[in-house]
Amino acid sequence: MRNVIAIAKRELLSLFVSPVAYIVLGAFGVLSAYFFYLILFYYNIYVVQAAQMPWAGSQVPSINQFVIEQYFRTLLVVLVFLIPILTMRTIAEERRRGTFELLITSPVSVLEIVLGKFLGTGVLVVAMILLAAVYPLFLPFVADPELAPLFSGIGGVILFALGLSAVGIAASSYTENQIVAAASSMMVLLLLYVIQAPAEEGGNPFVSEFLRFISPNAQVDGFIKGVISLKSGFYFVSLITLGIFLSVRALESYRYR
Amino acid sequence: MIEVKNISKRYGEFSAVTNVTFSAKKGDIVGFLGPNGAGKTSTIRMLATYSPPSSGTATVAGYDVIEQPDEVRKRIGYLPENPPLYPEMTVKEYLKFVGQIKGIPSRELNSRVASTMERCFVADVAGKLCSTLSRGYRQRVGIAQAIIHDPEVIILDEPTSGLDPKQIIEIRRLIKSLGDSHTVILSTHILPEVSMVCNKVVIINRGAVVMEKPLAELVGERSLEEIFISTISSDVGAGSDVLPEANVN
Numbered sequence: 001m002r003n004v005i006a007i008a009k010r011e012l013l014s015l016f017v018s019p020v021a022y023i024v025l026g027a028f029g030v031l032s033a034y035f036f037y038l039i040l041f042y043y044n045i046y047v048v049q050a051a052q053m054p055w056a057g058s059q060v061p062s063i064n065q066f067v068i069e070q071y072f073r074t075l076l077v078v079l080v081f082l083i084p085i086l087t088m089r090t091i092a093e094e095r096r097r098g099t100f101e102l103l104i105t106s107p108v109s110v111l112e113i114v115l116g117k118f119l120g121t122g123v124l125v126v127a128m129i130l131l132a133a134v135y136p137l138f139l140p141f142v143a144d145p146e147l148a149p150l151f152s153g154i155g156g157v158i159l160f161a162l163g164l165s166a167v168g169i170a171a172s173s174y175t176e177n178q179i180v181a182a183a184s185s186m187m188v189l190l191l192l193y194v195i196q197a198p199a200e201e202g203g204n205p206f207v208s209e210f211l212r213f214i215s216p217n218a219q220v221d222g223f224i225k226g227v228i229s230l231k232s233g234f235y236f237v238s239l240i241t242l243g244i245f246l247s248v249r250a251l252e253s254y255r256y257r
Numbered sequence: 258m259i260e261v262k263n264i265s266k267r268y269g270e271f272s273a274v275t276n277v278t279f280s281a282k283k284g285d286i287v288g289f290l291g292p293n294g295a296g297k298t299s300t301i302r303m304l305a306t307y308s309p310p311s312s313g314t315a316t317v318a319g320y321d322v323i324e325q326p327d328e329v330r331k332r333i334g335y336l337p338e339n340p341p342l343y344p345e346m347t348v349k350e351y352l353k354f355v356g357q358i359k360g361i362p363s364r365e366l367n368s369r370v371a372s373t374m375e376r377c378f379v380a381d382v383a384g385k386l387c388s389t390l391s392r393g394y395r396q397r398v399g400i401a402q403a404i405i406h407d408p409e410v411i412i413l414d415e416p417t418s419g420l421d422p423k424q425i426i427e428i429r430r431l432i433k434s435l436g437d438s439h440t441v442i443l444s445t446h447i448l449p450e451v452s453m454v455c456n457k458v459v460i461i462n463r464g465a466v467v468m469e470k471p472l473a474e475l476v477g478e479r480s481l482e483e484i485f486i487s488t489i490s491s492d493v494g495a496g497s498d499v500l501p502e503a504n505v506n
Contacts, residue, residue: 006357010343017345102341102402105305106358107330255308 003108007116008123011090015124024086025128028078032132035074043067063145064226068136072153072224075132076217079161080189086124087168088182090117091247095176095254104255114247117169118240125161129154149226156223159236160216164189166243173250193217258283258410258440259304264313266299273299274464276313281457283409286436288451288472289444291461292489297444298338300461301414304442305335318409318440331360334408338415340399344388348379348398351387352405359406369405377401378427393424400428404435411435413443417450429454452481462489 015021043066050060091114094100103113133154139145171185172178196215199208212218216239219232259281266274274296281287291297303310304317306326315322318332343351352370361369374380377397382390390398396419403411416432417425432454435441445451451458452472458481460468467488475481 003358006354010346010354013350014343014345097341097343098337098339099341099343101307101337102335102355103358105307105330105333105335106355107327107360108358109327 003112004116004119007103007108007113008119011117011120012123014089015086015120018089020086020089021124024082025124025131028082028128029131031078032071032075033135035078036071036135039067039070039074063139063143064149067139068145068150068153069224071136072157073217073221075129075157076160076220077193079157079164080193081186083125083161083164084168084171084182084185084189087121087165087172087185088178089172090121090169091173091251092176092178092181096178100254104251110248110251111244113251114169114173114244117247118166118244121165121169122162125165126158129158129161133157146226149224152226152228153224155228156220156232159223159233160220163216163236163239163243166240166247167192168243170243170246170250173247258285258319259287259315259317259442261300261304261315262313264300264303264310264315266296266303266308267311272464274303274310277461277464277466279459279466279469281440281442283440284436284438285457286432286441286443286455288455288458289442289461290448290451290458290485291444291446293446295461295489296464297446297461298414299464301412301442301444302337305333305337305412306330307335307337332409334403334406334411336399336403336413336416338418340395341402342387342390342395342398344386347384347386348374348390348394349383351398352401355402356405361406373401373405376404377431392419393421396420396424397428400431404439407439409439411439411441413441415445416443417445417447425450448482448485460485460488 043061043063046066047060091100094103104110136145136150136153139150140147167188168181168185171188172181175181175184192215196212196218199211199215199218202208213235216236219235222229222232259279261277261279263276263278264274265272265276277296277300279287289297289301299308302308303322304315306317306322306329309323309326317329320328320332322329343354346354349370352373353366356366356369357363371380374383377400379394379397379401382394382398387395387398396416400413400416403413413432417428420428429450432441432443436456443450443454455472457471458468458475459466468484472481475484
């Protein structure tokens with residue numbers, strides 16, 4: 001555990017002295033603020049229109065559905081693009097620089113190295129999401145949203161981001177080239193993001209169910225709506241475990257080359 | 258301390274090291290001598306548990322490098338060919354990190370880092386980023402990293418490459434002082450280094466050991482240079498006094 005924390009701390013230090021963390025945090029801050037503003041703006045228009053046309057019978061949509069859920073779903077897309085940039089250097093860079101040789105010949109297991117990397121990245125990812133969660137957390141002061149979905153949504157987005165980070169670290173451990181790591185993990189994550197789309201069109205119910213099961217955004221939707229399901233929690237824990245397992249395998253096999 | 262028996266390393270079809278056998282006792286400073294591309298780094302990487310041998314056995318500090326690599330790792334300090342520095346860390350931060358992953362208890366960490374920096378002449382750059390260090394300082398921080406946890410066996414891959422003459426003298430003095438309480442293996446292609454620093458020499462060429470002898474036994478015989486040239490050129494053909502790869506200075 002001590003080794004894991006030492007590696008995680010070093011990882012964070014590296015992130016914050018390189019421009020990567022600032023660019024990703026900055027991009028995420030600006031984009032999330034912009035999307036939140038936009039969503040709130042359209043919600044306003046919608047509410048005003050609904051109030052002006054009571055005869056149309058349209059109900060005013062809840063702020064939960066229209067603002068909070070939309071906002072969280074938008075964050076997911078942003079994360080699909082930003083997390084690979086954050087994770088691309090984690091292991092690829094160690095290998096290119098030769099510092100991997102130091103880690104692997106130290107009394108530290110490969111699992112500890114990968115867990116340290118995951119923990120270090122995870123701390124930044126969680127901080128990043130909590131920063132973006134500040135905007136919807138202001139809503140209870142000015143409106144009357146349901147609080148439970150708000151908090152389960154934040155938790156869901158964090159789980160989603162951690163799952164993506166594990167995939168990104170796995171991609172980074174299969175190459176010495178950071179661009180290859182970023183491009184390949186972005187491709188995998190984008191594919192996972194859109195994979196449930198055919199399921200919405202019907203077709204074989206078994207296939208649809210399967211596609212929904214492996215899609216991280218389909219899994220996180222329950223959390224965003226305020227439904228915490230054990231199945232989805234299990235899915236993200238599995239995704240993280242799979243990413244860590246693949247990284248460990250890659251690093252172990254690297255020693256035999 | 259170190260017992261190497263018939264280890265080989267193959268990369269696909271290519272055989273980098275074939276049946277290398279040698280040994281070293283506690284207090285030995287072994288010079289691992291050979292032209293570039295002879296298999297020095299491959300052998301050293303196997304001893305450092307970086308890559309396991311394809312065949313054969315090697316025990317370092319009493320533990321097998323294949324069966325118990327973790328026990329070996331606790332007892333070795335290793336300087337790879339390129340010092341494994343993190344450019345974005347200061348020298349002090351870096352050595353603290355290495356101390357942590359090498360298992361130095363937290364309460365001893367600061368004093369260990371300080372004494373190691375003194376010993377390797379890097380205390381004056383403690384607060385500098387590794388990326389700004391000169392080649393000589395990088396190499397010395399690399400050595401500091403290898404000895405910070407006071408390991409039984411110290412493995413140095415070309416520790417004096419790229420240093421200026423004054424730094425070379427300092428580093429050699431440092432390595433000699435390590436020999437009192439540690440076993441040191443250092444690889445080099447610089448002949449005088451072996452006679453100045455080591456008490457045992459292993460000459461390797463084309464992946465095989467061609468000579469293993471205590472340096473004391475060489476006194477009175479031909480000079481190390483003559484032996485080196487004759488041993489490594491025996492398979493090239495007699496009379497080849499030109500060594501295209503070896504840096505004989």
